Amino acid sequence: MKIAVTGGSGGGGHAVILDLIANNYACVNLDIRAPKETLCPFVEVDLTDYRAVFKALEGIDAVVHFGGNPNPDNDHFGAADRFENNTLALFNVFNAAQARGIKRVVWASSETIFGFPFETSAPQSIPLTEASIKQPQNGYALSKVISEDLAEQMAALYGMTIVGLRLSNVLYDDETAEASFQKIPGYWADTGSRRFNLWSYIDSRDAARVVRLSLEADLDGAEVFTVAAPDTLMSQPSRELLATHFPTAEIAPEFGGHDSPLSSEKAKRLLGFEAEHTWQRVLGVTRD
Numbered sequence: 001m002k003i004a005v006t007g008g009s010g011g012g013g014h015a016v017i018l019d020l021i022a023n024n025y026a027c028v029n030l031d032i033r034a035p036k037e038t039l040c041p042f043v044e045v046d047l048t049d050y051r052a053v054f055k056a057l058e059g060i061d062a063v064v065h066f067g068g069n070p071n072p073d074n075d076h077f078g079a080a081d082r083f084e085n086n087t088l089a090l091f092n093v094f095n096a097a098q099a100r101g102i103k104r105v106v107w108a109s110s111e112t113i114f115g116f117p118f119e120t121s122a123p124q125s126i127p128l129t130e131a132s133i134k135q136p137q138n139g140y141a142l143s144k145v146i147s148e149d150l151a152e153q154m155a156a157l158y159g160m161t162i163v164g165l166r167l168s169n170v171l172y173d174d175e176t177a178e179a180s181f182q183k184i185p186g187y188w189a190d191t192g193s194r195r196f197n198l199w200s201y202i203d204s205r206d207a208a209r210v211v212r213l214s215l216e217a218d219l220d221g222a223e224v225f226t227v228a229a230p231d232t233l234m235s236q237p238s239r240e241l242l243a244t245h246f247p248t249a250e251i252a253p254e255f256g257g258h259d260s261p262l263s264s265e266k267a268k269r270l271l272g273f274e275a276e277h278t279w280q281r282v283l284g285v286t287r288d
Contacts, residue, residue: 006067019208047089079139203277
């Protein structure tokens with residue numbers, strides 16, 4: 001199969017291409033900028049240009065859509081820019097895919113729909129699942145909510161399988177990366193420093209693997225999956241963190257230890273996914 005990966009020059013897209021190539025898929029990287037490392041053919045594409053997207057998807061069997069502006073916005077100008085860019089790019093990819101007869105698209109939704117950065121919102125119940133209420137707080141998160149709705153409608157309209165992955169904060173085993181595993185011990189002194197996404201994370205390699213599993217799984221229609229490592233990246237127990245920062249949240253009886261407040265049980269059940277790379281394994285240390 002030949003897979004088009006939009007945003008393949010970014011960190012997450014790069015990890016996806018690495019994993020797909022290692023598992024005998026052919027890839028093409030569709031991005032507005034060239035990659036630092038060329039792993040597969042690269043096509044420069046502005047995803048907001050529909051004709052360019054349609055042309056780039058010729059001869060493609062499936063699409064992984066990671067392209068877009070990944071930064072949550074901090075003001076109304078940023079909100080407008082990110083919403084316009086992300087929703088238009090996503091529609092163009094979905095629409096060009098259906099026009100090309102492509103029946104499977106896997107795309108990056110986001111954990112932000114749950115209430116990121118949890119400054120004026122709070123989770124009602126823990127753990128959060130695909131059935132939890134959506135509380136988008138900015139233009140970026142709103143674009144993801146609208147995109148999930150769009151995926152549902154277009155999958156039904158065109159008989160496609162469209163899989164949205166609500167990925168937690170993707171971390172890299174690279175001390176030079178902005179989102180680096182090596183920074184984790186520095187978070188422990190301030191429990192509020194990572195409350196913005198409920199102290200959760202996912203290794204880039206696990207994020208890439210869940211993409212591949214989503215391409216291969218026996219699924220129909222539109223599906224969304226929350227994807228996170230099974231634990232938090234904090235040294236404090238999860239119930240202690242929640243009691244301090246979200247005391248009104250209703251916590252499931254079985255939730256405890258250092259469990260992540262983001263549940264990946266649906267991904268485990270339908271995709272066979274379990275995270276393999278915890279921060280302790282990556283860093284070779286323990287919470288003690």
